Amino acid sequence: MRASLSATLLLSALLAACSTKGDIPPSKHISQSGPLRVHPGLLGKPVPAELQQETPTATAKPAAATTETQIKMDAVGLRTQRSVYFDINSADIKSDYDPALRAHARYLAEHPTARVRIEGNADERGSADYNQRLGLKRAENVRATLISQGAADNQVKIKSLGEAKPKLTGHDESSWSENRRADVVYEVEN
DSSP states (O other), rough: OOOHHHHHHHHHHHHHHHHHOOOOOOOOOOSSSOOOOOGGGGTTOOOOOGSOOOOTTTTTTOOOOOOOOOSOOOOOOGGGGEEEOOOOOOOOOOGGHHHHHHHHHHHHOOTTTOEEEEEEEOOOOHHHEEEEEEEEHHHHHHHHHHTTTTTOGEEEEEEHHHTSOSOOOOOSHHHHHSSSEEEEEHHHEE
């Protein structure tokens, strides 16, 4: 009887500790808490001034020539969501990314000379061949979604990088989750 009372008290204490809501750090690729929110520009809504990027002045020095600085902010704010993240060993696109992919497809449909490359990536776990195939499947699924939403077939190319180009080089879950992605890279923008 005494042992079951101790076990009951211990179980009650554990349940009480688990039920309290502590501070849970946000994911590195989602900078807000709560359900995934989409930039208003991706939904075709007006973008508040605090979310708009400032344009450099004529006297400002140009930034280093990187892919990020070469990307223009377009009318629908597509710069904000160019990566689609996946679960481990999965190429299924989560519904959280539907608005962003729909906005990219709409932009491509409205700008027939624009071209994108979808780069599929995988984390370091698994063989190089498996990761190459998984990256390709992720890129194919994003491509298929863009085309089904209105982008032309000739506007969207795919490429698998497998594990070759990690965003983060750590050997932990936070690094691996950043590397399980497909990136929408604009080759030609209007």
